[in-house]
Each structure stands twice: as C-alpha cells, then as structure tokens.
Amino acid sequence: MTQDSWEIVAATLSAQMDAAPIQFFATFSRFEWAFGQEGDSFSLKPPSPGISWDKVGQAFGGKFYQLVRADVEASRIIADPPKAIENLAGLGFxxxxxxxxxxxxxxxxxxxxxxxxxxxxxxxxxxxxxDRQHIADGNAVLRITYEFCNNHPKHQIVSHHLMYV
Incomplete structure (x- = not known):
C-alpha cells in the first residue's frame, strides 16, 4: 500500500477546512500570543506557560462583557456557551x-x-x-475583543501585536 505524499495530505486537509474555523484559530492563537507578550499582565503564574483567562477577563471587565451581550452574534456565547470536554477513564473524551x-x-x-x-x-x-455555531460566536467575540483593545488606551498594544511582531 503506497501512502500519499505529505503535500497531498496537507493540501487535502486544508481544502476540507471551512474558512470560519481557520479564521477562529488564526485570530485566537494570535490573541494568545499577544496577551503573552504583555509580561505577567495576562499570563499564568510562572513556571506554568499559558494565558490566565481570569486575568484577561478582569482586565477587560464589565464594559467588555456588555459589548459582547449587546452583539447579536457574540451574545450567543453567553446564552449557549460551549461545553467542556472531559477525559472519562476507559471511555475517552x-x-x-x-x-x-x-x-x-x-x-x-x-x-x-x-x-x-x-x-x-x-x-x-x-x-x-x-461546533459551527460556537466557532461563529467565537469569531464575533474575537472581533469585539480586537475593537475593544484597539479603542482602549491600556490594551491597544494587544491589538497592535495581532498584526505586528
């Protein structure tokens, strides 16, 4: 049995991916990176790598939450939040x-x-x-996050990091 080349596998998988998940993953991962560039402001306590979503939420606060609630698309994440995946012993995810x-x-x-x-x-x-609905909701929240950062004097650097290294 012959295997397809890596290029064919990668091209096939890429062609099967919808634009909305690509947009979500590209922007979400870049936001994670941008938050991490702000030192301890948004990161977990050392030595743990990663972003503290609690710190991010506290820094953005109620005004950000109200913007999400006021947006028809983004507010669905509040009304119908995604469930968490658990690893159940012997049963998988x-x-x-x-x-x-x-x-x-x-x-x-x-x-x-x-x-x-x-x-x-x-x-x-x-x-x-x-999944499609949550990704659409997430993209709407990421749009609001970018606009919030871009218009907030303290968080403008985060929106700057999205486009510039």
Missing amino acids: RFNATPPHCGDASAVFHALARIRNNFFHGWKTGLEAD
Whole structure:
C-alpha cells in the first residue's frame, strides 16, 4: 500500500477546512500570543506557560462583557456557551453534560478557550452544527475583543501585536 505524499495530505486537509474555523484559530492563537507578550499582565503564574483567562477577563471587565451581550452574534456565547470536554477513564473524551455559566468577561474568554479545545480535541468526523455555531460566536467575540483593545488606551498594544511582531 503506497501512502500519499505529505503535500497531498496537507493540501487535502486544508481544502476540507471551512474558512470560519481557520479564521477562529488564526485570530485566537494570535490573541494568545499577544496577551503573552504583555509580561505577567495576562499570563499564568510562572513556571506554568499559558494565558490566565481570569486575568484577561478582569482586565477587560464589565464594559467588555456588555459589548459582547449587546452583539447579536457574540451574545450567543453567553446564552449557549460551549461545553467542556472531559477525559472519562476507559471511555475517552466526552462532553460534560452542563456547560459552565458565562456571566462575566472571564467566562467569555474561558468559553473561547473551550471552543478551541473542543475543536482540537473533540470529534473529527466533520464540523457538527454546534461546533459551527460556537466557532461563529467565537469569531464575533474575537472581533469585539480586537475593537475593544484597539479603542482602549491600556490594551491597544494587544491589538497592535495581532498584526505586528
């Protein structure tokens, strides 16, 4: 049995990917990187790598949360937040039965991280309707996040990091 070349595999997988997930992953991962460029402002306590979504949410606060609530697309992440994936011993990955409550800015950022985790670690048979909706919701929240950063004197550097190294 002959195997396809890596180029064919990569091109096939890329052609099968919808534009919305590509947009979500490109912008979400860049936001993670941009938050990390701000030293300890948004990162987990050393030596743990990663972003503290609680710190991000606290820095963005109630005004950001109200912007998300006021947006028709983005507000769906509050009304219907993504469920968390759990690793059940002997059964593999499954979605938790109840999604976490999404009642503040920190919860919104945790929901974005769950969208990413669910898509990366969840089922790969295709984008289910729920995945598609959460990715669309996430893209709307990322748009609001960019606009919020871009118009906020303290967080403008984050929006700058999205485009410039």
